[in-house]
Amino acid sequence: MLAQFQRVGSGLFAQGFVSSQSGNLSIRQENHLLITQRHCALGSIGERDLVETGIAKNNRATPLASTELAVHRCIYRKTPALAVVHAHPPYAVALSFMERQVIPCDMEGRSVVAKVVVLGKGMTARAGDFGEEIAEALRRCKVVLVEGHGTFAIGQLLEEAYYYTTAFEQSCRILYLLKGLMVDLQS
Numbered sequence: 001m002l003a004q005f006q007r008v009g010s011g012l013f014a015q016g017f018v019s020s021q022s023g024n025l026s027i028r029q030e031n032h033l034l035i036t037q038r039h040c041a042l043g044s045i046g047e048r049d050l051v052e053t054g055i056a057k058n059n060r061a062t063p064l065a066s067t068e069l070a071v072h073r074c075i076y077r078k079t080p081a082l083a084v085v086h087a088h089p090p091y092a093v094a095l096s097f098m099e100r101q102v103i104p105c106d107m108e109g110r111s112v113v114a115k116v117v118v119l120g121k122g123m124t125a126r127a128g129d130f131g132e133e134i135a136e137a138l139r140r141c142k143v144v145l146v147e148g149h150g151t152f153a154i155g156q157l158l159e160e161a162y163y164y165t166t167a168f169e170q171s172c173r174i175l176y177l178l179k180g181l182m183v184d185l186q187s
């Protein structure tokens with residue numbers, strides 16, 4: 001269990017998809033979830049960094065959980081997800097200011113994530129915001145993007161949600177490069 005969190009957390013950190021204390025991961029265990037704790041360093045997750053709490057009910061550990069706990073809970077209530085990965089991948093976040101939806105044009109992105117909606121347009125997102133909207137959007141797609149904030153991806157395993165996050169960020173990077181090439185060609 002811990003090893004899954006460590007593999008995904010260190011992968012996200014190594015690629016610059018989270019800062020030293022941002023991003024959060026969780027898995028569902030029946031009526032509970034296991035989630036990284038508040039201000040957890042995803043690059044070096046230890047056993048004490050994982051908090052178990054209810055999906056519907058609080059317990060003594062709840063205050064220690066990630067500040068995005070409310071969003072993870074909404075996702076588990078509304079979707080069949082068994083794992084959630086939240087990250088701040090820079091190309092995706094940059095595109096979130098420019099687009100209402102992101103449609104990958106590369107082969108892998110097209111087949112893996114197809115289309116990603118951008119939520120919270122024109123609003124300043126804080127941790128824990130837009131839980132209902134994020135969960136609703138994730139009933140139709142594997143990844144959603146919150147403007148100026150980051151991605152939420154779901155899967156049956158953390159590795160699966162991590163893969164969608166990395167494939168989508170790769171697509172955003174390609175879109176960003178293409179936009180730059182078009183500007184160069186026009187000038």
Ligand SMILES: [Zn+2]
Pocket residue numbers: 022023086087088127149150
């Ligand atoms: Zn965040």
